[in-house]
Amino acid sequence: MPEGHTLHRLALELTDAFAGSVLTASSPQGRFAVGAARINGRFFVAADAYGKHLLLDFDGIEESVHIHLGLYGRLTLLIGTGHPVTGAVRLRLESNAHTADLRGPTSCVLYHPDEVAALLARLGPDPLRADADPEAAWRRISASRTAIAAQLMNQEVLAGVGNIYRAEVLFRHRLDPFMPGTALDKTTWDAIWADIVNLMKTGVSTGKIDTIDVEHEPEAMGRPPRNDVHGGEVYVYRRAGQECLVCGTAVRTKVLSGRNLFWCPACQKQL
DNA sequence: GCTGTATGCAGAT
DNA sequence: TCTGCCTACAGCG
Numbered sequence: 001m002p003e004g005h006t007l008h009r010l011a012l013e014l015t016d017a018f019a020g021s022v023l024t025a026s027s028p029q030g031r032f033a034v035g036a037a038r039i040n041g042r043f044f045v046a047a048d049a050y051g052k053h054l055l056l057d058f059d060g061i062e063e064s065v066h067i068h069l070g071l072y073g074r075l076t077l078l079i080g081t082g083h084p085v086t087g088a089v090r091l092r093l094e095s096n097a098h099t100a101d102l103r104g105p106t107s108c109v110l111y112h113p114d115e116v117a118a119l120l121a122r123l124g125p126d127p128l129r130a131d132a133d134p135e136a137a138w139r140r141i142s143a144s145r146t147a148i149a150a151q152l153m154n155q156e157v158l159a160g161v162g163n164i165y166r167a168e169v170l171f172r173h174r175l176d177p178f179m180p181g182t183a184l185d186k187t188t189w190d191a192i193w194a195d196i197v198n199l200m201k202t203g204v205s206t207g208k209i210d211t212i213d214v215e216h217e218p219e220a221m222g223r224p225p226r227n228d229v230h231g232g233e234v235y236v237y238r239r240a241g242q243e244c245l246v247c248g249t250a251v252r253t254k255v256l257s258g259r260n261l262f263w264c265p266a267c268q269k270q271l
Numbered sequence: 272g273c274t275g276t277a278t279g280c281a282g283a284t
Numbered sequence: 285t286c287t288g289c290c291t292a293c294a295g296c297g
Contacts, residue, residue: 003278071279072291104291162278
């Protein structure tokens with residue numbers, strides 16, 4: 001579920017459902033019992049996303065609820081209230097009309113304003129935020145010999161890009177994932193940034209990661225829709241061993257800094 | 272039912 | 285670079 005687009009979408013949905021409402025907060029699973037008690041009965045102000053981090057603000061307290069879904073976390077918004085609790089619900093928020101259930105997050109804790117500030121200070125620009133500065137990311141990337149595929153996933157470089165977007169955007173620009181950041185030119189970076197912004201914005205509005213250009217869409221290529229586990233069409237992500245949709249070469253995979261990277265060795269040759 | 276895998280990241284080594 | 289966290293689900297028997 002959770003790359004940046006998911007969190008921004010959730011922030012919009014939560015704000016839409018809860019802003020201005022008094023919320024009931026509980027922690028059925030127990031691990032956020034103290035925090036839930038702190039926010040219980042307060043007016044919900046807004047939810048906001050920074051990269052893959054979600055912050056919830058309530059009236060009358062200076063702390064924010066910091067949520068990071070990690071690899072497994074899910075936040076589900078339900079219509080109505082009084083739903084039976086299923087599974088390990090870390091945090092349940094209820095208005096008089098909606099319910100939000102949080103399960104399996106890496107983080108669900110109260111943050112003081114200085115902790116929020118520290119978080120924001122360490123994150124790179126978030127392509128989904130209007131005030132994001134792509135130059136800040138470029139300075140980091142172009143100064144480091146680290147492989148571009150690793151840098152795109154580094155949240156201090158770019159906030160919100162995850163394993164799918166990095167693989168897909170590198171394919172879309174036919175870039176060798178192992179190319180050092182120092183080998184990237186500024187024009188290419190500007191194109192990558194613009195592409196990420198567009199792809200992620202689409203992700204926010206559709207709720208899925210779709211990266212295929214029109215000419216490579218299933219209908220255009222006479223193949224059945226993949227409709228993979230994440231519901232979107234992609235070029236290389238999780239397609240190891242299958243034919244590249246552009247050139248037919250077998251897609252490769254390799255673990256890079258603990259995550260499975262996917263790429264087409266023919267389309268994405270180092271220059 | 273069990274096993275493997277997963278859109279993430281912190282902390283240890 | 286490796287391990288642990290923590291939950292859900294697909295695939296298998």
